[in-house]
Amino acid sequence: MYRLLPDIYQKDVFSIDYEALKNAGIKVILFDLDNTLARIDENKPSQNLKNLMDHIRALSLIPLIISNQSKNKIAPFKDGLLVSSAFLSFKPLKFKYKKIMRQYKVKPSQVAAVGDSLFTDIFGANRLGITSVLVDSMGSVVLLKKLPRFFENRIIGHYTRRGVFERGVYYE
Numbered sequence: 729m730y731r732l733l734p735d736i737y738q739k740d741v742f743s744i745d746y747e748a749l750k751n752a753g754i755k756v757i758l759f760d761l762d763n764t765l766a767r768i769d770e771n772k773p774s775q776n777l778k779n780l781m782d783h784i785r786a787l788s789l790i791p792l793i794i795s796n797q798s799k800n801k802i803a804p805f806k807d808g809l810l811v812s813s814a815f816l817s818f819k820p821l822k823f824k825y826k827k828i829m830r831q832y833k834v835k836p837s838q839v840a841a842v843g844d845s846l847f848t849d850i851f852g853a854n855r856l857g858i859t860s861v862l863v864d865s866m867g868s869v870v871l872l873k874k875l876p877r878f879f880e881n882r883i884i885g886h887y888t889r890r891g892v893f894e895r896g897v898y899y900e
C-alpha cells in the first residue's frame with residue numbers, strides 16, 4: 729500500500745531543494761511534463777522554468793523530461809529547456825526509466841523523479857527504488873484523468889488516516 733507514498737512532497741518544482749538532492753548522491757532528475765513542469769494547456773516553457781533548469785545544471789545535476797505524452801507535445805519543452813526527453817514512456821512501466829539509467833550510467837539511488845501523479849510518477853519511481861518526489865498538480869484535472877484522480881484521493885485519504893501523508897503538508 730505504501731508503494732504509492734512519495735519520498736519527498738513539495739508544493740511545486742520550484743520548492744524542491746535540489747542542492748539537498750545533490751548532497752544525497754542524486755545525479756539525474758526526471759521531470760514529468762503535464763501539470764508538473766507546465767499546465768496541461770501550456771505549449772512552451774516559462775522563463776522561470778528555463779531559469780530553474782539552469783540552476784539545476786549549475787549544480788551539476790542532469791534534468792530530463794520523462795513523459796507519457798507524444799514527441800510533438802514534448803518538443804517545445806525539450807528545445808526550450810535544453811533537456812533530453814523520453815516520450816511515450818508508459819509510466820509506471822519500467823522500460824524508459826531503465827533505458828535512461830543505462831544511458832546515463834546511473835543507479836536508482838542516483839536518480840530522483842518528480843511528478844504530480846501517484847499512479848504514474850510516484851509508483852513508477854518507487855518500484856525501481858528511485859527517489860520519488862510528489863508536487864501538487866498545476867492545473868485542473870481533465871476529464872480523462874478524473875477516474876485515476878478519484879482513486880488517488882481515496883489512497884491519500886487512507887494515508888492521511890494512518891498519519892503518513894496529508895495534502896499540503898510538505899516534507900523533504
Ligand SMILES: [Mg+2]
Pocket residue numbers: 760761762763764843844845
Ligand atoms: Mg503529470
